[in-house]
Amino acid sequence: MNKRTVLIAGGATAVVGLGLAGYFTTNHYFPSTNDAYVHAYTITVSPYVEGYIKTIHAEPNAFVKKGQLLYEIVPLPFQLSVAQQKHQMEAAIAQKAALEDQLLKARQAVNDQKASQWIINLNQQRYAYLLRQQVVALEKEQEFQASKLEARAKVKSAELEISRLQKQIREQEANIKALSAAVGNAKVNLNYTRYYAPMDAYVSNNFSIRAGQYVKPGEAMFKLVDNTNWWVDANYMESQIHRIRDGMPAKVSLDMYPGVTFHGRVINISQGSGAYYSLLPPQNATGNWVKVPQRFPVRIRLAQTSSHPLRAGATAHATVNTLP
Known part of the structure; x- marks a missing residue:
């Protein structure tokens, strides 16, 4: 093996070592996950009184301002x-x-x-x-x-x-x-025969009311997606959350907006794993138990932008900056 080969091998080893060091350092101080989804508060709109719908002032997926009249029952x-x-x-x-x-x-x-x-x-x-x-x-x-x-x-x-x-x-x-x-x-x-939007919101797609339709109190008609409060629930593995704290800055990218970075902050970390809060939590009191790493939701508050509107349920990639 000549000197040139030794230098190339040594250089390659150094590059790989630096790359691995950089990867582990980044993963340590900037934990990230692809298991993340966009969320927003939603409310189900139901009439307070019964009667026939007189007029409708909203459409599916339309944006409505707080205080905007959405529908009216025959008064x-x-x-x-x-x-x-x-x-x-x-x-x-x-x-x-x-x-x-x-x-x-x-x-x-x-x-x-x-x-x-x-x-x-x-x-x-x-x-x-x-x-x-x-x-x-x-x-x-x-x-x-x-x-x-x-x-x-x-x-x-x-x-x-x-x-x-x-x-x-x-x-x-x-x-x-x-x-x-x-x-x-x-x-x-x-x-109550006139219903006004309680906040800036988007009308859901399952908009099923029509003029002349008879409605009753408590009957679900459609949903409103609150446009004033958006967040990402990023599901981090339990080995990643030990450095994450409330208030830490985070960067979020969405599959629907390639190359666009959203900025946010960690607002809380779940006290239980996703499996723990499921309808049927796992029972591990058996002899053939296999350890499965759990994921804990980390909630990251996002700022809404008019140029890139957020949509509930969108998949995301989240990275938290844990450096002091």
Whole structure:
């Protein structure tokens, strides 16, 4: 073996060694995985009230702004309900006012009867004195005694009428409160006939409602994909996550955008492996157990870009920078 061959072999060995060192260093400080997928929050849109769809203002896969009207249920039955509840409440208020007017008159009647009773008592005392002086006949004093009893009965009757009216007014006040709540509920249901986007979002592809369709509360109609909160769940092997911490920077590339790099940060690391949270977690209490390395989801928050819109479910490649 000549000197030139030795130099070539040595150089090749050095290059391979440097390459291996670089690979292991990169894999140590910049752990990466291809087992990663894009996620976003989704909500299922369901009506709060039942009725027929009047108009639809959204389309499958369309972008909608927060506060944008998406659909409207025929509002007429709910408008009639509001009007009916208002009418009943107004009638109850008018009835309460009439009862209060009767109560005022009943109190005045009590005052009048008490005044008459006072005059009768005064006259009875005077005639009792005259009777003792034998100036007037006994029959006259007996007439005043009967008038006194009659006046007392009228006062008692008027006081009972006041109690009855006060009870009716209290009942009417409770009825007005209940009707006021019914009016509020009817207005809420009327407002629920119009559904507005709760956030900037994309309408899902499974958009199945049509104008004229009858819908019920809780019935799933379509989904909205939240466009304000995107992340990647990168499934790292358990031997890779010992250096990863919350807040570390990360780079993410997507198969749908070759050559484009998305930047993000680690926001959390799952406390359990993907298999642990599965419907049927593995049971390894057998004699022929084989060790299988587990993967733990690392969540990386991504910033949305208008030039490269993210899509839920897209495959990704994630690399975390663990250097201090």
